Amino acid sequence: xxxxxxxxxxxxxxxxxxxxxxxxxxxxxxxxxxxxxxxxxxxxxxxxxxxxxxxxxxxxxxxxxxxxxxxxxxxxxxxxxxxxxxxxxxxxxxxxxxxxxxxxxxxxxxxxxxxxxxxxxxxxxxxxxxxxxxxxxxxxxxxxxxxxxxxxxxxxxxxxxxxxxxxxxxxxxxxxxxxxxxxxxxxxxxxxxxxxxxxxxxxxxxxxxxxxxxxxxxxxxxxxxxxxxxxxxxxxxxxxxxxxxxxxxxxxx
Numbered sequence: 001x002x003x004x005x006x007x008x009x010x011x012x013x014x015x016x017x018x019x020x021x022x023x024x025x026x027x028x029x030x031x032x033x034x035x036x037x038x039x040x041x042x043x044x045x046x047x048x049x050x051x052x053x054x055x056x057x058x059x060x061x062x063x064x065x066x067x068x069x070x071x072x073x074x075x076x077x078x079x080x081x082x083x084x085x086x087x088x089x090x091x092x093x094x095x096x097x098x099x100x101x102x103x104x105x106x107x108x109x110x111x112x113x114x115x116x117x118x119x120x121x122x123x124x125x126x127x128x129x130x131x132x133x134x135x136x137x138x139x140x141x142x143x144x145x146x147x148x149x150x151x152x153x154x155x156x157x158x159x160x161x162x163x164x165x166x167x168x169x170x171x172x173x174x175x176x177x178x179x180x181x182x183x184x185x186x187x188x189x190x191x192x193x194x195x196x197x198x199x200x201x202x203x204x205x206x207x208x209x210x211x212x213x214x215x216x217x218x219x220x221x222x223x224x225x226x227x228x229x230x231x232x233x234x235x236x237x238x239x240x241x242x243x244x245x246x247x248x249x250x251x252x253x
Contacts, residue, residue: 001173002244003018003032003033004169004245005032005052006168007050007053009047009050010047016029022043025041051166052168052169054090055090055216056087056216057084058090059082059209061080062077062082064081064198064224065224067226068225068226068229072229083154085159091140092166092167093248093250095165096251096252097142097252097253098160098162099232102147105231106142106145106231107145107229108140109142110140110191110225111139111181111225112136112139112242113220113222113223114206115136116218117132117133117217118132121214125207126206129207129210132206132215134217136242137248138240138246138247139166141163141222143157143158143229144160145231174244179244180193180243182239182242185232190228190230195223198224202221237249
């Protein structure tokens with residue numbers, strides 16, 4: 001059974017909730033399958049979606065699909081290529097990505113995000129990673145492509161405010177091994193792949209990152225983007241949809 005856990009703002013208070021028939025039922029995030037009670041309900045139209053967690057860090061993986069490495073004329077990585085985005089870049093579903101004046105080309109990158117549920121440090125093997133994963137979500141690794149190519153390292157190109165859209169929920173109980181992942185801009189498909197094409201799978205990535213830094217509950221590892229990168233402009237609407245998880249939609253200022 002797959003459960004979709006949302007984080008919402010209702011009457012100036014933050015709640016974790018599950019959605020059913022346009023109603024949010026508030027739940028305990030430590031036991032989201034159990035409703036608190038039937039009095040803790042809010043109409044979806046009166047709630048605002050927030051990012052599913054507030055991570056202490058956002059770990060991203062570069063060139064983790066072979067076709068994307070090829071379109072970037074980069075060698076296939078022999079080990080995960082990691083970089084960080086600042087939490088200040090986070091953007092909730094429905095809010096607008098701001099194009100920075102420093103860049104002449106900004107691309108969306110649709111990605112599967114691994115959401116950490118239990119602290120992980122120096123895991124013994126990838127087989128141990130499953131117990132540390134709460135679930136999965138959609139992520140948009142927005143990138144100022146021209147600055148990435150100019151700077152070589154990724155901090156500026158990927159660290160602008162609003163460059164980390166994340167949501168709309170955490171899908172708990174999903175098998176991440178072969179999910180369809182699609183990125184659309186104004187309804188036109190830009191990226192279309194499956195997570196089976198990942199070079200390094202989510203369990204390996206959690207194990208690998210845990211050898212370097214302690215993963216904390218709420219942290220996310222965004223697993224990389226497939227081929228099909230292309231620029232966006234003001235007025236565009238970006239949709240990242242992942243099978244069994246949902247759709248992350250953001251506009252562009």
